[in-house]
Amino acid sequence: MSILELDNVTLKFGGLTAVNKLSFSVEQGEVFAIVGPNGAGKSTVFNLISRFYDPYEGSIRFDGHDLLKQKASGVASFGVARTFQNIELFDHASVLQNLLVGRHRHRQSNFLSELFFTPSVKRQEMQNRQLVEEIIDFLDLQAYRDKMIAGLPYGVRKVVEVGRALATDPKLLLLDEPASGLSVEETSDMRWWIDDIRRQMGITVLMVEHDMGLVSGVSDRVLALADGAKLALGTPSEVQSHPAVIEAYLGKAS
Numbered sequence: 001m002s003i004l005e006l007d008n009v010t011l012k013f014g015g016l017t018a019v020n021k022l023s024f025s026v027e028q029g030e031v032f033a034i035v036g037p038n039g040a041g042k043s044t045v046f047n048l049i050s051r052f053y054d055p056y057e058g059s060i061r062f063d064g065h066d067l068l069k070q071k072a073s074g075v076a077s078f079g080v081a082r083t084f085q086n087i088e089l090f091d092h093a094s095v096l097q098n099l100l101v102g103r104h105r106h107r108q109s110n111f112l113s114e115l116f117f118t119p120s121v122k123r124q125e126m127q128n129r130q131l132v133e134e135i136i137d138f139l140d141l142q143a144y145r146d147k148m149i150a151g152l153p154y155g156v157r158k159v160v161e162v163g164r165a166l167a168t169d170p171k172l173l174l175l176d177e178p179a180s181g182l183s184v185e186e187t188s189d190m191r192w193w194i195d196d197i198r199r200q201m202g203i204t205v206l207m208v209e210h211d212m213g214l215v216s217g218v219s220d221r222v223l224a225l226a227d228g229a230k231l232a233l234g235t236p237s238e239v240q241s242h243p244a245v246i247e248a249y250l251g252k253a254s
């Protein structure tokens with residue numbers, strides 16, 4: 001069953017067509033990767049799904065709903081969470097505090113009940129804490145739990161950002177270049193986190209990634225883009241050996 005469906009989606013920046021009549025769907029429970037050379041339109045596709053941009057034409061459906069009727073601020077409560085190419089965390093807050101921010105969308109209380117810290121607010125706060133502690137354990141972040149983000153190594157911050165997205169309890173996790181800036185060893189760890197997120201948490205993962213080792217190791221299917229359009233779609237090995245993909249990456253000489 002498809003959880004996300006893009007149909008004939010186009011986005012233009014002035015005279016430049018960044019995404020061109022693109023259609024694809026992501027199945028529930030799979031890891032789906034989008035690859036392509038620089039400027040292929042990968043981040044723009046993410047920004048369309050996150051509702052940062054309105055398409056010029058086409059439809060985007062998520063979990064049976066018209067995603068284009070949602071504002072960007074409503075996408076998280078719909079069950080879509082994302083990480084960013086340039087990590088976006090609160091630098092002067094702890095790992096725990098950053099993850100608790102991710103729980104914010106589940107807050108059902110109003111201002112007065114929060115002011116007087118009513119039993120329901122207390123109960124909700126305890127549930128939030130418990131879920132966040134589970135994520136800290138799941139991602140092996142116990143050693144960093146109370147540390148400020150600003151002082152953490154880059155690789156740890158990348159994992160915390162995944163944790164913050166998981167704290168929103170998503171059905172679909174969008175990972176924007178999860179391996180960028182990571183060492184070989186950290187990339188290998190990231191591969192296992194992504195695999196565990198899918199297998200143990202049952203969350204569908206859509207990622208944009210340049211590291212073909214990570215893409216091949218963890219993805220069920222891969223979509224290759226060039227100039228905003230679909231070049232190939234299939235298993236990692238089908239896409240990597242597709243003539244149009246080889247040509248897009250290496251040029252006609254290959």
Ligand SMILES: Nc1ncnc2c1ncn2[C@@H]1O[C@H](COP(=O)(O)OP(=O)(O)OP(=O)(O)O)[C@@H](O)[C@H]1O
Nearest residue numbers: 013016017018036037038039040041042043044045
């Ligand atoms: N806000 C914008 N305004 C104008 N043009 C843009 C904007 N964002 C992206 N573009 C252009 O749209 C095209 C697709 O860009 P996009 O960032 O989606 O590519 P990408 O595949 O993610 O590239 P990279 O791998 O380098 O991140 C590029 O030609 C880019 O210059």
